[in-house]
Amino acid sequence: xxxxxxxxxxxxxVEGQPEAAKVVFTVQGRLVGPTEFDTTVRQHTVKVDEPPTxxxxxxxxxxxxxxxxxxxxxxxxxxxxxxxxxxxALDRVEVAAEGDLDVRGIFGLDEDVRAGFTEVRLAxxxxxxxSPERYRxxxxxxxxxxxxxDLFANATPVVRRVAVSA
Amino acid sequence: xxxxxxxxxxxxxVEGQPEAAKVVFTVQGRLVGPTEFDTTVRQHTVKVDEPPTxxxxxxxxxxxxxxxxxxxxxxxxxxxxxxxxxxxALDRVEVAAEGDLDVRGIFGLDEDVRAGFTEVRLAxxxxxxxSPERYRxxxxxxxxxxxxxDLFANATPVVRRVAVSA
Numbered sequence: 340x341x342x343x344x345x346x347x348x349x350x351x352x353v354e355g356q357p358e359a360a361k362v363v364f365t366v367q368g369r370l371v372g373p374t375e376f377d378t379t380v381r382q383h384t385v386k387v388d389e390p391p392t393x394x395x396x397x398x399x400x401x402x403x404x405x406x407x408x409x410x411x412x413x414x415x416x417x418x419x420x421x422x423x424x425x426x427x428a429l430d431r432v433e434v435a436a437e438g439d440l441d442v443r444g445i446f447g448l449d450e451d452v453r454a455g456f457t458e459v460r461l462a463x464x465x466x467x468x469x470s471p472e473r474y475r476x477x478x479x480x481x482x483x484x485x486x487x488x489d490l491f492a493n494a495t496p497v498v499r500r501v502a503v504s505a
Numbered sequence: 506x507x508x509x510x511x512x513x514x515x516x517x518x519v520e521g522q523p524e525a526a527k528v529v530f531t532v533q534g535r536l537v538g539p540t541e542f543d544t545t546v547r548q549h550t551v552k553v554d555e556p557p558t559x560x561x562x563x564x565x566x567x568x569x570x571x572x573x574x575x576x577x578x579x580x581x582x583x584x585x586x587x588x589x590x591x592x593x594a595l596d597r598v599e600v601a602a603e604g605d606l607d608v609r610g611i612f613g614l615d616e617d618v619r620a621g622f623t624e625v626r627l628a629x630x631x632x633x634x635x636s637p638e639r640y641r642x643x644x645x646x647x648x649x650x651x652x653x654x655d656l657f658a659n660a661t662p663v664v665r666r667v668a669v670s671a
Binding site: 340341342345346349350353357360361362363364365366367368369370373374376378380381383385387389391392393394399400401402403404405406407408409410411412413415416417418419420421424431432433434435436437438439440441442443444445446447448449452453454455456457458459460461462463464465466471474475478480482483484485486487488489490491492493494495496497498499500501502503504 | 531551559566568581582590598607622627632637650656657669
């Protein structure tokens, strides 16, 4: 099915019934080593670990690296969707993402330092037969509609529940 | 090396030289199929894809699922660090994360609907020999210092650069 057909099909499915547009994504996981964490995502497994400097064995990327991978991939896939929606030919998309972290935050060494990224930089290279202006138009549409761009750039309500047995 | 030693070593290394606490994390990737994206993270590769309903082949989790995996794993690992820092014995940590998404956002079907998660829920189950009160104290310390909790709950500056050849 083409991306155009997917977008039109989604629009038709949710027209007049906004509840049909709501999707819940779920993951579960547990520590299986000092910092090794196995995550179940539907039929997939995602392993996470830290390098030895943070107490792990570097068996996989760490959590903030996965967050950047989520961001880079979400950008690229949203380029596909919006290229189809706007009728812009797109041959390739490359994305690099980097984030600045100050480790004083995570360890509580300075409570004025935030725990998360202080800045994230994204370099996107779309290519194909269209004019640079068309790709810039595409980039603006993507940034306004990319779920992980929104997650990074804006605050999201987080509800946390801790289950402890007495 | 114990987590206590890692935290003490980090504190000693950055004491009086805050520049030493700054770390840059980097990933690069590209589309290798309709929605298949291969991400290079140091020596690791992270594959991302969408299910057929979104034009992919479901070869791997999708970007928002990776974002939730980053969140769940970051929580668990931060439990390890802060259990060591606070002297709280911790045997196991399980984490489930779920996020609500309204697909009208990504496809621009309703510009009042945000593209990203409208809410994320986290269920954490720490276990071990300590009292429930101690694990609740640990949970509060974790949420205040977990990098991906901060990323989700707060806005992060994002700088985006698009390279298009004329």
